[in-house]
Amino acid sequence: MQEVNNFLILIDSFIGSAAWFPYALLGTGLFFTIYLKFPQVRFFKHAVRIVSGKFDRDDLPGDTSHFQALATALSGTVGTGNIAGVAFAIHLGGPAALFWMLVTAVLGMCTKFVEVSLSHKYRSKLDDGTMAGGPMYYMRNANFKFNGKKVNLKWLAAIFAFATVLSSFGTGSLPQINSISSTMLATFGIDQIITGAVLAVFLGLVIIGGIKRIAAVTSKLVPGMAIIYFIGAFAVIFYNYENIIPSLMAIFGDIFTGSAATGGFIGANLAFAFNRGVNRxxxxxxxxxxxxxxxxxxxxxxxxxxxGMVAILEPFIDTIIICTITGLVLLSSGAWNEKHVNQFEYSEIEILDKNYAESNVEAKEKIYNHLNDEEKLPRYNGDLVVENGNITNTEDFTFIHSRSFADNIKVYKNEGLIEEELFDGIIKVAGGNIAPDQDVKFIGESLVHSAPLTALAFKRGFFGEWGQYIVSIGLLLFAFSTAISWSYYGDRAMTYLFGPKSVVYYRVVYVVAFFFASFQDTTIIWTLSAITIALMTLPNLVGIIWLRKDMKNTISEYGDFFEENFPGEKHPKFK
Known part of the structure; x- marks a missing residue:
């Protein structure tokens, strides 16, 4: 499985993790922002009026209200990315990475406006009376031309739909339940299998009902989970009020230089902060x-x-509001750059040849260059000599975990209680990695990231230790709602590829996989997710740029429609 994961990482390095991918994503958003004259600003107030139900009518074609569609889409986006993703971005790229997340959101408001408008324009009504849409439908139904001749993009639509099915597992199902079950185990001591079984039943009951039941559930889950999360977050931010201004200065102060080293955080250059911020x-x-x-x-x-107007609000709510709040929690609490006792993940251990002292400025500079992909250092090949849980030959190497110098490391046997099972013996290291067949675990002090870091930060507020439970409950609701929404995305992609009869089989596999992922290592799933996200994104960006003139005409047509049907109503200039 490690070889498979390494192969997938190699594939991802050419697409989603490639240096050009963030520029393609941001470049598309920037192009449409200028080409359509800043619609995310011009139409923002009008979008709020639409989602409030100002212009809703029951006799219009469709299955859900504007608010329910927004809630369903938000429940698919507001998930582990808001709790764990922000923490991971700051862990990798420092506070400056959060700025690039916000830039992605501002330009993303325009991108989403375009893709949702075009998708809605070319949606289809299925035999069962429900509506189906998405990039695969506009790729099939829109009038694409090249040199005056119509171009058939059904093959590109099929690639997108297939990537959507895979991503529904890699993004919406397997990692979400794994995050939930791990958090429930760590916080409440609930067995992962029990968590997986209970939530799989609930998931099945919701998604079998189709989009109407999904919309009904998510329209109640999204506001509820946002309120719970906001209460906990502001309890930390206001408790550490003296750090609010320094935190904001850290976010915006180093955006063109990268984030400087502080505490256990070794620092990140501009390229690293930019790439990780856009990616997250x-x-x-x-x-x-x-x-x-x-x-x-x-x-x-x-x-x-x-x-499309309604979609403008999604990145604003998801990233500019929720992710910024999470970022302020992490930065104001001070937890993000401190080393914490944790069990080391093998995948995040890197053992370098020679000993580089953290207190030595020159040595730390070399580690900085290594971690930021500027000048790689040789990795250690040899043995770790362990006596009574202590590594004795530390002068031969530098132990890095989670992009930080690891301190006070203890080695334990992988079975039994930590206090009673200290390890004695030799541990093999090849290419800087611990051999996977070594039946030991490392516990020490290093930086932490993702949901565990957010949980630590939430404990540093008015609620104290109880703050971690808010993160656990928030992650449960956020991630579960994401799994619900992504089941619908996969549902529509399966319908496009194989017809409506295939959906029932997809739903069964989706729920079963959801259960089994609750107690599995999903590292390979996260890697697959990164690839499928890129495979969805690239054809979609090509399609919407191709239809840029169609989009501009659609704005003009809406202006005519609005003025004719809602005379006297205030509205922005559509032309």
């Missing part, structure tokens, strides 16, 4: 990925632009 921004709000247009296609509307 996409994972958080999914702007340009093409997933949200599938949810929005079900909304009741006879003008596609009205639903």
């Amino acid at each position: 921004g996409l994972f958080s709000n999914e702007a340009g990925q093409g997933s949200a247009p599938i949810a929005h296609a079900s909304a009741k509307a006879n003008e596609p632009l009205s639903e």
